[in-house]
Amino acid sequence: MKYSKATDYALHTMLFLVAATPNKPIGVQQLADRQNVSPTYLSKILTKLVKAGMVESASGANGGYRLKRNWENISFLDIIHAVEGTASLFDCSFDHGSECPIQQVVLSAEAKMEEHLRNQTMFDLAKKNKNKIVW
Template structure:
């Protein structure tokens, strides 16, 4: 199983924003520099996080992005779903309905992984690593 590079950048961006001062927006240029990625590419990822309601865009000279949701509530799964969507990783190609034994095994594994990612909060990681942005 592999997540896209966009998910990698989204997770790191959310880590930086969670560690940053909540009221002070962080510019896309700084976020892009931290990750060594194009600001244009990162802007597309930030747009998805805005649409998911996790961050907000602040316009103006001192604009940028900051958390919109309570930072204690943002899970890894929230971020992954904002970028990747929530479709199953596996889609059975045979037409034997929902009783496919292979599909059941994969879905059970996905549910366990999603539960783990849902319980892992970005704020926990910031605390564990004592990150200051």
């Protein structure tokens, strides 16, 4: 199983926003520089996070991106779904329906993974690693 680079950048961007100053806008150039990624590419990822209601953009000289209200509750799964969508990782090639024993095993494992990711918040991660987050 593999998530896209966009998910990696989204997770790191969100961690930086949480660890930095959640209410202060940070420019896309600064966020892109920290990850050595194109600002244009990161802007597309940030647009998905804006649409998902996790961040908001502020225009102007002191503009940029900042976290929206209730950012303390944003989970890894929220961010992954914002970037990757909510489709299942497994797609059975046969038309066995829900009775397919292979599909049952894989979907059960996926549900456990999603539960784990749902219980991991960026806020908790930033708190645990306050002195370790270095870019």
